Amino acid sequence: MRLVLLGPPGAGKGTQAALLSEKLNIPHISTGDLFRANIGEGTPLGLEAKEYIDAGKLVPTDVTARMVKARLAEDDAKNGFLLDGFPRTVEQAEILAEFLKEQDQKLDGVLNFRVSEDVVVERMLARGRADDNEETIRTRMAVYRDETAPLIDHYGDAIINIEAEGEVEEINERAMKALGK
Numbered sequence: 001m002r003l004v005l006l007g008p009p010g011a012g013k014g015t016q017a018a019l020l021s022e023k024l025n026i027p028h029i030s031t032g033d034l035f036r037a038n039i040g041e042g043t044p045l046g047l048e049a050k051e052y053i054d055a056g057k058l059v060p061t062d063v064t065a066r067m068v069k070a071r072l073a074e075d076d077a078k079n080g081f082l083l084d085g086f087p088r089t090v091e092q093a094e095i096l097a098e099f100l101k102e103q104d105q106k107l108d109g110v111l112n113f114r115v116s117e118d119v120v121v122e123r124m125l126a127r128g129r130a131d132d133n134e135e136t137i138r139t140r141m142a143v144y145r146d147e148t149a150p151l152i153d154h155y156g157d158a159i160i161n162i163e164a165e166g167e168v169e170e171i172n173e174r175a176m177k178a179l180g181k
Helices: 013-024 031-041 044-054 061-072 090-102 117-127 134-147 150-158 168-178
Strands: 002-006 028-030 081-084 109-114 159-163
Touching (some): 002 150, 013 081, 044 061, 109 168, 150 159
């Protein structure tokens, strides 16, 4: 199965991705993990990404896309993957579609983890991270709505909405059921 995970910060995508990855026996590919791995290994792409991160800038789509393509070309992703953090924009979705087309593959679905803004704020404040205050969290939610939400329209019928409020296992059961598993 080839899946993209969408949802606002704090929706529990990482937690669900870990469970789904294990149950579906496909790798969870997170752009955050890809950045850390490439930077940690000092790869050319990692060094390029680090320059932007160190300058407090977003890593450009081109750099992120090349990292994702390289990761999707690895053996463990041949039979499927869970992509988390890419695509974040319609432009990135088109890059992903083109890459999959070159590999004679396509996405099986786009899981959209839906959660209310108040629940997101509550969850993220509970994590106790220094940079998680209500104002910052609500700003990140606004950025998500502006930049990533258009992907929901872009993917149209491929969207599989998952209500992401409740217990972790309950949400996971909803996702597995929605995938027909």
